[in-house]
């Protein structure tokens with residue numbers, strides 16, 4: 653298998669703080685991988701090391717076949733990096749912004765390049781609109797266009813959809829899958845569970861450590877979580893009552909429904925048994941959601957860290 657990213661032991665310290673600790677990542681060419689983890693867990697730091705913007709303290713491997721420690725210029729030439737806070741000229745149009753980026757990077761055949769990129773990303777009809785007047789979704793699409801101008805083989809996207817409405821997020825993901833279909837590899841950090849579910853695999857990091865990796869279903873299965881839903885008028889009132897009871901590790905609301913999760917089926921069943929007779933409540937077992945597992949992984953890592 654060919655890997656777009658294949659690094660081992662990636663490590664970064666800031667003073668005494670270990671921001672990224674011995675992380676291995678191997679992403680096959682053309683796949684879309686999600687990068688998840690709580691705030692400050694090391695996602696941005698990892699992404700910046702992969703594209704050579706930050707020097708790793710330890711680790712070895714390749715990005716697009718280049719040594720990620722010594723060939724950062726080659727990697728940058730073939731990688732599109734969309735930062736969390738992308739910047740652009742508000743009083744220039746979309747087209748002018750893209751032409752500006754093309755000029756700064758000295759890209760050849762600028763006009764044709766910008767034409768093609770506008771076309772590819774569905775921006776032709778908006779090309780004359782001032783960037784400052786665009787909604788979040790269109791700004792983000794423009795930012796994606798800017799990092800696609802040089803036809804990268806790898807896209808590193810750092811929370812590209814933060815603050816963007818659901819329709820624009822869905823359109824963005826349609827674009828990502830199209831790009832992946834054309835052979836481009838994508839590593840995208842996100843806090844959205846529905847986005848994680850659109851990825852071929854996810855890597856979950858917490859406190860700098862990789863704590864889980866795999867396709868979403870496998871991560872859910874491997875979690876060992878047993879989850880019950882409780883529905884009904886009284887469900888809301890039960891959350892506090894159930895927290896801390898034998899076998900109950902996590903209690904969370906999903907809309908009006910309560911998810912109660914734990915690892916010990918017998919204990920959990922015994923705790924829920926008295927509520928089963930209540931006609932105002934419906935209790936049934938369900939698959940834990942990715943969010944249940946995310947909370948569990950985060951909680952486990954926090955306990956390990958304290």
Ligand SMILES: Nc1ncnc2c1ncn2[C@@H]1O[C@H](COP(=O)(O)OP(=O)(O)OP(=O)(O)O)[C@@H](O)[C@H]1O
Nearest residue numbers: 666669670671689690691692693694695696697698
């Ligand atoms: N330049 C820096 N100097 C010192 N500490 C830093 C620096 N950059 C990041 N850190 C620290 O390293 C840790 C990891 O930060 P990073 O930005 O990689 O996390 P993240 O997972 O991307 O977070 P978020 O989801 O909030 O974007 C944090 O504790 C952060 O404060």
